[in-house]
Amino acid sequence: NAAHDVTAFGKGVFGDKRKFEAQAYEGKFRLFDATRGDGVVTYDNTTGTNVDVLSINKMFKDGAAVDAHVNAEKTYDYFKETFGRDSVDDNGQQLISAVHVGENWNNASWNGRQMSYGDGDGERFYPLAGGLDVGAHEMSHGVVQHTAGLIYRNESGALNESYADIFGAMVDRDDWLIGEDIMADGSIALRSLEDPSVIVDERTESGYSPDHWSKRYIGNLDNGGVHINSSINNKAAYLVSEGGEHYGIAVSGVGREATEQIYYRALSFYLTRNSDFSMMRQAAIQAATDLYGSNSAEVQAVTQAYNAVGVY
Ligand SMILES: Cc1cccc(C(=O)O)c1OC(=O)C1CC1
Ligand SMILES: [Zn+2]
Numbered sequence: 050n051a052a053h054d055v056t057a058f059g060k061g062v063f064g065d066k067r068k069f070e071a072q073a074y075e076g077k078f079r080l081f082d083a084t085r086g087d088g089v090v091t092y093d094n095t096t097g098t099n100v101d102v103l104s105i106n107k108m109f110k111d112g113a114a115v116d117a118h119v120n121a122e123k124t125y126d127y128f129k130e131t132f133g134r135d136s137v138d139d140n141g142q143q144l145i146s147a148v149h150v151g152e153n154w155n156n157a158s159w160n161g162r163q164m165s166y167g168d169g170d171g172e173r174f175y176p177l178a179g180g181l182d183v184g185a186h187e188m189s190h191g192v193v194q195h196t197a198g199l200i201y202r203n204e205s206g207a208l209n210e211s212y213a214d215i216f217g218a219m220v221d222r223d224d225w226l227i228g229e230d231i232m233a234d235g236s237i238a239l240r241s242l243e244d245p246s247v248i249v250d251e252r253t254e255s256g257y258s259p260d261h262w263s264k265r266y267i268g269n270l271d272n273g274g275v276h277i278n279s280s281i282n283n284k285a286a287y288l289v290s291e292g293g294e295h296y297g298i299a300v301s302g303v304g305r306e307a308t309e310q311i312y313y314r315a316l317s318f319y320l321t322r323n324s325d326f327s328m329m330r331q332a333a334i335q336a337a338t339d340l341y342g343s344n345s346a347e348v349q350a351v352t353q354a355y356n357a358v359g360v361y
Contacts, residue, residue, distance in 0.1 A: 059109030062179030086141035120184025137191030185220035197320035245280030
């Protein structure tokens with residue numbers, strides 16, 4: 050008997066009820082959502098199967114798998130509804146997620162083909178699939194790969210990371226924090242777009258996340274600081290959306306809707322593999338000009354935001 054689509058249920062990592070699309074298949078249920086693109090599929094890396102052997106009557110028991118699946122569905126929907134983009138490649142590419150990767154792995158990743166989530170060690174992270182912004186961050190690496198293809202090193206790599214954080218914050222839309230749901234060590238988040246300097250990234254000797262180009266990390270850690278200097282562009286994007294005063298420069302924000310359109314257009318039309326922060330500034334100004342006109346509040350916000358973080 051062929052598989053058929055069902056709406057299924059389950060509890061996430063933190064016990065919250067989730068609803069999602071799955072399939073009934075040979076008397077069992079599998080995490081395959083055939084309603085989005087060429088499919089959204091989530092599997093348990095320890096068993097290699099997307100069949101939740103414990104699932105009975107469409108109830109799934111694996112919290113990390115449930116959350117990873119829902120994260121992918123929500124992020125697919127975000128790119129489709131906000132930009133008309135059909136998955137990471139704009140051609141319906143299947144969204145594959147693996148959970149329970151590694152042993153208490155304190156990581157999540159996009160490896161060019163799929164998302165992978167560790168369970169965390171319970172000291173630094175809880176299971177990373179539990180964060181919607183985590184899944185959105187990982188899938189956004191796939192979108193970056195299929196658009197500008199920003200090389201994952203130094204400034205282009207920091208932009209790659211920043212785009213993953215910006216879209217992560219736009220999908221998980223109730224704040225400007227990244228990873229706030231999965232921190233086990235008491236910190237408020239892994240990164241903050243609103244005020245990067247409140248989060249210390251232990252990967253750096255600098256001991257803080259820079260919020261101005263003059264404070265950028267220069268060194269070999271973290272592929273030349275891709276998770277560190279991303280905060281400079283993150284702060285700029287936050288200022289474009291929410292506004293504020295930063296190092297004495299005032300920015301009038303234009304809101305999340307205009308901001309996401311400006312950054313998506315800059316990424317998909319203007320940025321390329323080696324783009325640096327200065328080219329990011331120019332690409333965002335050009336995208337805002339295309340969308341809203343050269344004398345628009347949006348162009349003004351972008352210009353002032355990059356002035357405020359010292360990128361010219
Ligand atoms: C936790 C982690 C470690 C190393 C790389 C990444 C990475 O995906 O760049 C990573 O995941 C994140 O940053 C997501 C947003 C929380
Ligand atoms: Zn990343």
